[in-house]
Amino acid sequence: xxxxxxxxxxxxxxxxxxxxxxxxxxxxxxxxxxxxxxxxxxxxxxxxxxxxxxxxxxxxxxxxxxxxxxxxxxxxxxxxxxxxxxxxxxxxxxxxxxxxxxxxxxxxxxxxxxxxxxxxxxxxxxxxxxxxxxxxxxxxxxxxxxxxxxxxxxxxxxxxxxxxxxxxxxxxxxxxxxxxxxxxxxxxxxxxxxxxxxxxxxxxxxxxxxxxxxxxxxxxxxxxxxxxxxxxxxxxxxxxxxxxxxxxxxxxxxxxxxxxxxxxxxxxxxxxxxxxxxxxxxxxxxxxxxxxx
Numbered sequence: 001x002x003x004x005x006x007x008x009x010x011x012x013x014x015x016x017x018x019x020x021x022x023x024x025x026x027x028x029x030x031x032x033x034x035x036x037x038x039x040x041x042x043x044x045x046x047x048x049x050x051x052x053x054x055x056x057x058x059x060x061x062x063x064x065x066x067x068x069x070x071x072x073x074x075x076x077x078x079x080x081x082x083x084x085x086x087x088x089x090x091x092x093x094x095x096x097x098x099x100x101x102x103x104x105x106x107x108x109x110x111x112x113x114x115x116x117x118x119x120x121x122x123x124x125x126x127x128x129x130x131x132x133x134x135x136x137x138x139x140x141x142x143x144x145x146x147x148x149x150x151x152x153x154x155x156x157x158x159x160x161x162x163x164x165x166x167x168x169x170x171x172x173x174x175x176x177x178x179x180x181x182x183x184x185x186x187x188x189x190x191x192x193x194x195x196x197x198x199x200x201x202x203x204x205x206x207x208x209x210x211x212x213x214x215x216x217x218x219x220x221x222x223x224x225x226x227x228x229x230x231x232x233x234x235x236x237x238x239x240x241x242x243x244x245x246x247x248x249x250x251x252x253x254x255x256x257x258x259x260x261x262x263x264x265x266x267x268x269x270x271x272x273x274x275x276x277x278x279x280x281x282x283x284x285x286x287x288x289x290x291x292x293x
Contacts (some may be wrong), residue, residue: 001083003090007098007138010091013138016053017089021274022049026141026168028132031055032072033081036176040145041085043173052089052139053082059095060106061127066261072189074196087146091138098134107133109156109163115250116152116263117274128153129160136166144168149175151261151276155250177203177274183275198236199268202275205230205242209262213279218255220244223262231266240265240272247278256280 004010014024025048026042031103044051055078062068065186075092082090106126112118113125136144146154154172161170175183181203182196191199205227231239244253247261256279263276 001079001087001090003092005097006094007093007134010052010089010093010138011138014050014141017050020138023046023143024050024052024139026144027051027087028135028144028146028286029053029055029078030057030071030186031078032074032112032188032189033078034184034188036147036149036184038081038085039176040147040173041082041087043171044143044145045086047171048141048143049083050089051087051229052091052141053087054093054095054135054139056098056131058098058127058131060099060130061124063123065123066121067187067190070190072186085154091135098131098135106130107160107164109159112152112156112159112250116241116243116245117265120151120265123210125153125156129156132157133160133164133166136168141168143171145173147175148172148276148278149185149253149274151247151263151278152250155248157184158248182205183273185229185273187273191268195236195268195271197271198234199271201231201234201237202264202273203268204272205264206262206275206277210277210279213256218257220253220255220260223256227262227264231264236268237286238267240267 004013017024025044027044029037041051045246057071059068066204107129111131114204118125158170180200182200208230209223209227224242227242231237242264244262245251245258246253248260260279261276265274
């Protein structure tokens with residue numbers, strides 16, 4: 001596996017592979033890799049000739065009071081994991097190389113970026129779309145792989161790709177969970193044993209919604225209220241949002257007669273976690289791979 005440190009180096013390495021007629025799959029990450037990230041790498045390996053991954057803790061997507069300074073950084077471990085999974089090109093730039101002094105250009109998807117996580121993390125999605133846009137220009141991937149756990153991010157990136165005519169297909173892979181249902185996240189490392197147990201409330205709330213939908217309940221308001229009640233019963237959790245939205249537009253839905261994203265964000269102590277499930281109108285959940293991009 002080659003490690004490339006600057007955008008020019010990475011672009012040259014990817015361009016060479018493309019001249020050889022190879023199909024490039026990109027897995028963008030912020031490092032601190034877990035099985036969820038590795039599942040994306042395996043999907044990329046299955047659907048492309050060359051797997052390219054990035055590790056970059058993007059300062060633009062962190063607010064002034066968020067966890068940029070303490071975000072877990074485990075480069076050597078991450079490098080070994082990616083190498084073992086067959087990643088061929090690893091892009092690991094510094095912030096000064098991604099955002100040269102004086103850089104003032106941003107990419108923003110208006111409207112969608114203010115919904116769900118964008119409500120409580122102003123500017124977060126502008127940081128996400130700016131860095132993903134830069135990665136798409138540097139790598140020029142044929143396919144890019146993202147996880148369903150970041151469903152709002154997926155919707156926004158898909159909209160950016162469509163609006164800006166990026167020649168890349170977006171593949172969304174299912175959420176990978178611990179045995180007790182907790183969605184895998186790099187931020188889970190912040191949790192102590194008690195908080196780790198409390199964090200399962202997000203998944204339990206979604207499963208309560210799923211169970212109600214399975215009985216035929218289609219009212220979004222009733223499903224959301226049931227999920228909120230589960231969160232309220234866990235004293236260690238503080239709810240940010242619990243919403244039923246269209247998974248493409250992120251706009252609220254009145255019922256789940258069509259495809260609906262049930263999304264939750266909550267704080268466990270000082271750690272903010274997210275999770276979701278997609279309902280297809282008859283109580284059946286499915287990942288966001290239901291439509292190709």
